[in-house]
Amino acid sequence: MSTGTVKRHRNVFIxxxxxxxxxxxxxxxxxxxxxxxxxxxxxxxxxxxTKDFVGLGNFTEMFNDPIVWRAxxxxxxxxxxKVIGIMIIATFFAVALTRFKFRxxxxxxxxxxxxxxxxxxxxxxxxxxIYNPQIGFLNGFLSLFTESKVDITWLGFxxxxxxxxxxxxxxxxxxxxxxxxxAAIQNIPASYYEAANIxxxxxxxxxxxxxxxxxxxxxxxxxxxxxxxxLNGSFVIVWIMTEGGPDNTTQVMGSYxxxxxxxxxHFGFGAAIGVLILALSLITTVVLQRLMRHESVELS
Amino acid sequence: MSDxxxxxxxxxxxxxxxILWSVSVLYPxxxxxxxxxxxxxxxxxxxxxALPNMPLIWSNFSYVWESYSFxxxxxxxxxxxxxxxxxxxxxxxTTAYVLARYQFKGSNALYLLYVSSMMVxxxxxxxxxxxxxxxxxxxxxxxxxxxxxxxxVLAFGIFVLVGFFRxxxxxxxxxxIMDGASYYGTFFRVMLPLSQPGLITIAxxxxxxxxxxxxxxxxxxxxxxxxxxxxxxxxxxxxxxYRTEWGPLFAALFIIIVPVLLVYxxxxxxxxxxxxxxxxx
Numbered sequence: 269m270s271t272g273t274v275k276r277h278r279n280v281f282i283x284x285x286x287x288x289x290x291x292x293x294x295x296x297x298x299x300x301x302x303x304x305x306x307x308x309x310x311x312x313x314x315x316x317x318t319k320d321f322v323g324l325g326n327f328t329e330m331f332n333d334p335i336v337w338r339a340x341x342x343x344x345x346x347x348x349x350k351v352i353g354i355m356i357i358a359t360f361f362a363v364a365l366t367r368f369k370f371r372x373x374x375x376x377x378x379x380x381x382x383x384x385x386x387x388x389x390x391x392x393x394x395x396x397x398i399y400n401p402q403i404g405f406l407n408g409f410l411s412l413f414t415e416s417k418v419d420i421t422w423l424g425f426x427x428x429x430x431x432x433x434x435x436x437x438x439x440x441x442x443x444x445x446x447x448x449x450x451a452a453i454q455n456i457p458a459s460y461y462e463a464a465n466i467x468x469x470x471x472x473x474x475x476x477x478x479x480x481x482x483x484x485x486x487x488x489x490x491x492x493x494x495x496x497x498x499l500n501g502s503f504v505i506v507w508i509m510t511e512g513g514p515d516n517t518t519q520v521m522g523s524y525x526x527x528x529x530x531x532x533x534h535f536g537f538g539a540a541i542g543v544l545i546l547a548l549s550l551i552t553t554v555v556l557q558r559l560m561r562h563e564s565v566e567l568s
Numbered sequence: 569m570s571d572x573x574x575x576x577x578x579x580x581x582x583x584x585x586x587i588l589w590s591v592s593v594l595y596p597x598x599x600x601x602x603x604x605x606x607x608x609x610x611x612x613x614x615x616x617x618a619l620p621n622m623p624l625i626w627s628n629f630s631y632v633w634e635s636y637s638f639x640x641x642x643x644x645x646x647x648x649x650x651x652x653x654x655x656x657x658x659x660x661x662t663t664a665y666v667l668a669r670y671q672f673k674g675s676n677a678l679y680l681l682y683v684s685s686m687m688v689x690x691x692x693x694x695x696x697x698x699x700x701x702x703x704x705x706x707x708x709x710x711x712x713x714x715x716x717x718x719x720x721v722l723a724f725g726i727f728v729l730v731g732f733f734r735x736x737x738x739x740x741x742x743x744x745i746m747d748g749a750s751y752y753g754t755f756f757r758v759m760l761p762l763s764q765p766g767l768i769t770i771a772x773x774x775x776x777x778x779x780x781x782x783x784x785x786x787x788x789x790x791x792x793x794x795x796x797x798x799x800x801x802x803x804x805x806x807x808x809x810y811r812t813e814w815g816p817l818f819a820a821l822f823i824i825i826v827p828v829l830l831v832y833x834x835x836x837x838x839x840x841x842x843x844x845x846x847x848x849x
Contacts, residue, residue: 281751282670285662286678289722292659293682296697296719301688303696314699361589364582368573378836379590382597385832385839387780389798390821393805394596397616403814405616439592444843451844471573500689504782508802522691529695530787542692549689 307539314535326540336541339519340548342430346437346520347498347552351491353438354445359487361442362449363475367461377450381443388440388501392508395436399423399509423510430518433505437498440505445490452486453479488560492553499549521545600825604628604818611814628819636804636816638797638823645797645824647710649778652717653771659718660725661767665755667726668733669741679730686723691783698787708791716784721774728842732766733759769842772835779828797824 308327311320330336361380365373383391398405399422410418422432456478464474480487503522506512512519512527519527521541529538573579599617605624614621632638667679697716698707706712740762744754760767782798789795795803804820832839 277751278670282666282672285666285755289659289663289726290678292715292719293685293722296700296715297685297693297722300693300696300700303700304692307695357589361586364586368579368582370583370586376586376590379593381836381839382593382829382832385776385780385828386825387782387798387801387828389780389782389801390824393801393817393821394600396805403611403616408616442589447840447843451840496687496689500691501783503691508782508805525691525694526783526787530698535695539695542689542695545689546692550687553687 304539304542307536308543310536311534312536313533319536322536326537327544329537330540330544335516335519335524336521336544338516339521339524340544342518343499343502343520343548345430346434346502347495349434350437350441350498351494353434354441354494355487355491357438358442358445358490359449361446362453363479365446366450366453367471367474367479377446380446383440384443386440388504389508391436391440392505396423396509399432424514426514427517429510429514433509433518436509437502437505441494445494448486448490449483452483456482484560488557491560492556495552495556496549499545499552521548597825597829600818600821604815604822606815606818608812608814611812625815628815629823632816632820632823636800636820637792638800638820640793641795641797641800642823644710644794645779648713648717648796649775651710651714652721652778653774655714655718656721656725656774657767657771660722660770661729661760661763662755664726664729665733665759668730669738679726682723682726686727690720694783694787697784701788706788708789708794710794712788713785713796716788717774717778717781720777721770724773725770728770729763729766732763736762765838768835769838772831772838773842775831776828776839779824 309321309323311322311325312318361376364370365377370376397403401407401419401421401424404422406422407418407420410420423429425432460478460482461474464478469477499521501522502520503526506518506520506523507526510518512523516524521544525538525541525545528534528541573582602620603611605620605626605628607625610618610621663682667675701707701712701716704712706715736759740758741754744758745751749757780798781796782802785796785799786802789799792800792803801820801824804817808814808817
C-alpha cells in the first residue's frame, strides 16, 4: 500500500469512529442545552403558535416569584445539610474501615454502599412509610414512650418540612462518598503512618496531620459533587415525598421547573428556572473552589 | 506496629456505630420483604416492625405482577436498560479509542467538550428533550428512552474509556497491524476484548442508573403501557391515597430492588473501581 492509501484508510477509520458519536451527542445533548437557553426567552405554553418573545421577562418574573426564592433556599439548605452530614459520616466510616483495622471492614463497606444502588424513588417511598402518620415507623416508635398514640404528620408541617428530607438524602449518599474517601486513603503511602506511629502520634493526630491533608483533593471533589448532584437532582426525592408541598414550602428548583413546565404549561418560565440552576451550579462551583483552595493552603 | 484503635471503650463505640449503620441499611430491605407479605389489616392493627402473620400473603407478589402489570413494566425497564447500555458502550468505546490513540485536528478540544459536558446539569435539557422527542414522534416509545439514556452515558463512558485505552500497551496494536489486520479488525478483535474490564464497569454503572431513573421516564412517557418500574412505583404510591394496598406496594418495591441488588452483589468490585475512576475528574 502507498502511504496515501494508508493515510486515507486511517482517516476513514477515525471519521467512522468519531462522527456517529458526535452527531448523537450534538442532537441529544448540545442542541437541547442551547434550546433551553433559547426557550427561556419566550412566553410559551408548549404550542408553537403561541410563542412570544419576552426577552428577559421570564427572569424578571422569576425573581419576583417568592416560590423561586424559597426553592433556591431549600436547595442550598439541602446542599449544606448534605455536605455536612455526608462528609462527616462518610469520612468517619472511611477512616474507620481503613486506618482502624477493624475486622470485617470489607463486609461493612459492601453493606454501606447498598443505598446507592437503590432507586431514589424506592428510597422516597420507604421514607414516606417511616414518616407515615398512621402506620409509620417513627410515630409507632415514639408511641412506645407515650400514653396516647403519637400521630405527627411529619411531612405536613407548615414550615421546616424540608428538614424531613435531609435524613433520607444523607442516608442515601453515604456509601458513594465513603468509597471515594477509602480509595483516597488507600493511596496514602503506608510509610507516612508508620513514621507517625514511631513518633507516638495517636489516631486523631494522624487523621488531622496525615489523612485530611492528603485526601483533601478528594474531599473537595466530593463536596462539589454533592453540590452539583443536589442542585440537579434534589427534584426526585422532593417529588416522591412531598410534591413540593405543603403549600410549596418544600419546593426545590428542579421540582418547581417540573411543575411550572409540565403541570402548568409555562415552558418558557420552566426553561428559565433550568438556566438559573445552571448559573447557580457554575457560580457555586467557582465560589466553593475559591473557599476550599484557601483552606488547603492553611492545612499544608 | 501499633496500628488501629488502642482504647477499648472507643473501639466498642466505633464498632457499635458501624453495626448501627449496617442495620439502618439492611433493615429497610428486610422490612420491605416482610411488609410485602402482610395484608392491610396487619398494617393498621400491628406495630410497623411486627412480623407478618401466618399464613404469609405471597399472593401480593403475583397480584402486583399481574393485576398491576408489573410484568409489562419489568420488561420495559429491561429493554430500555439493555438497549441504552449496549448503544452507549458502542458509541463511547469507538470514540474513546480514537481519542486515546490518534491525534487529529481538534481531538483535544473534542475530548474537553465531552468531559466538560458532565458539568452541565441535565435538568436544563429536560424541556427541550421533551419537545425534541415529541417532534421525532418518540414520546411514549422505548426507543425514545433508549436514545436519551444513551446520551446520558456518553460523556462518562468516553472519559473513563479514554483513560483505559491509554493504559493498554501499544505493542499489541502494532503487532496486530503488522499481521495485516485492518484498523477495524484491530479494534474489534484486539482492543475491545482487552478493554473488557473498563467496558463492564461502564455497563454496570449505566445499568444501575437507567434501571433506577425517574425524571426522564416520567416526562417522556405518559402512556401507562410504556412506563418503566420507577415511574410505576411513583404512580402506585400516589394512588395509595385513595386505595390502600400496602402489601402490594411493598411487593412492588421488592421487585424493583432485587435485580439491582443482584447486579451489585455480583459486580461489587467493578462498581467501586468505576465510581473511583469517574470521580477523579
